Every structure is written in C-alpha cells, then in structure tokens.
Amino acid sequence: MSIFDKLLNKRTITNPIFLKEFEDNNKQLQDLNDLLEKVSSDKKNLINRDIFFIKQELYGEKNVYNELKNSFIPMLAVHDIRLEFNDYVAQYDFILITAKCIFVLKTKQLNGDIDITEDGDFVRIIKNKEGKFLRKQGMYNPISANERDAHILEEILHREKLLNSITLKPIVVISNPKAIINKSKCPENIKSNLYKYDQISTLIKKVLDDSKYANELSEKNMYEIANYLINNNKEENIDYISRYSLDKIETKNENLDKIRNLQLNNVEKHVDLNEKEI
Structure with a gap:
C-alpha cells in the first residue's frame, strides 16, 4: 500500500462520538411533568408512577452512557432512536456503529434476583424486606425483543443500501448495579447477549479484536448510517388524554x-x- 493510500484510509474516529446524546430530562419526562401541573384529580398518582419509572430507566441508561463515553472505543453512537418500518415500530436505547460491527443495545433495570432457566425463561425471585424467599414470578424475555428490533434495523439498512456484510449484534445491558443475574444454566444465545453495564466495554473490545469480524465500514459509511438513524427518528406522540382517561x-x-x-x-x-x- 502506498503512502497516499495509507493517508486516504487513515481513520479519524479514535474515541466514542455521540451524534445523538443522552439527555437526563427527555421529552416524555418533560411532558409528564407539565401534565402533572395541569391535573387536579386522582390521576396524579398514575402520572407520578410513570414519572418514577421513566426516571429509573433514565438512571439506568445514564450508567450505560457513562460507561460508553469513557470506553475509548472508536465508534459513532446514537441514543434513543425510534424507527418505523412497514407495520413495525422499533425503539433503540443505544446504537453503536463501529468499523467492524453495529451493536444494538437495550438497557434493562431487572431489579432484584433473576434466574434464567435452561429453556431461556426469565424468572424473578421475590423476597421480603428480610431477604427471605416469597415466590417466583415469570417475566418476559428481553433478549427476544431486542433480537427482533435488531433484525428490523438490519432490514432497514439493507433496504437503504447502507449495509452489506457488517454484523449487527444485539445486546441486552443490565443497567442496575444491584441486580443479581444467574445465567449459569441458560442457553448460549442468551448468555452471550446479556451483560451488566460495567462489562459492556470489555465485550465490545473483545468482539472488535475477533478475527472473524474481518469486513470493515468506511468512516463515510459509518456517518451515513448514523445520520440516517437521526434523520429518520420518529418521536412518539403520546395521547395522554386517552392514556390516563382524562376528560x-x-x-x-x-x-x-x-x-x-x-x-x-x-x-x-x-x-x-x-x-x-x-
């Protein structure tokens, strides 16, 4: 390779670059806080409940965001993207675009102790304040939902001719530092796609060092993908009057x-x- 070719292929993305940043106070939270000031009925309790849950989600996403920002991984990143494709709607917490792989991250709080069975079922262990076992409670599988959204993203990027042979890897990130996840008996596809937020940087670096990820995106292509996601982000317009049955x-x-x-x-x-x- 000549010196000219080396200069032409020199990469300028050497650290994480967020083209759509994480925001502590997102639009939905702002809307609910505004609505709270306008409602004088018992609906306040429902709105306060939803505000609490959104703050919990944002707290978890901020843990993931801080980990990514300080990872020193060369990538373009976008937060909170909602895409519409045919009859499908997909919500993405983080999409990380690296030269060798695109990571689709779904953050989950998963409070308490979670056991994942050999069949891939997620089971929450309910305990009392003293830590004594009370009961088990089944919950939905976040891996399957994230895999579906990753597939939709892959279809969109192929349709727009923005993606050829680069791999998309869906990952569910446990954003709650106190969560205890037992995945010793779970299937390999779950085990390899479920990590706590403080492990995510190590995982991404391991994937990028893997020789099987040989194909690379140009930086121009990386920016094209990121800009497409931002330009086609469809914010959800929530009908709060119907949601809370407000007259x-x-x-x-x-x-x-x-x-x-x-x-x-x-x-x-x-x-x-x-x-x-x-």
Missing part, C-alpha cells in the same frame, strides 16, 4: 379564570337588577 385538562390559571368569570357574571347580574329597579 379534560384544567390548569390552576384556568380554574382561576372560571372563578373570575363567575364573579364577573354575578356582578353583571346584580347591576342589571339595580338598573331594572331604577
């Missing part, structure tokens, strides 16, 4: 306006009566 939303100012209008009407009626007496 209407009244703000404190609207309530005050009603009181003022009522008082004004009473004054006008009183004036009318006085005029008639005269």
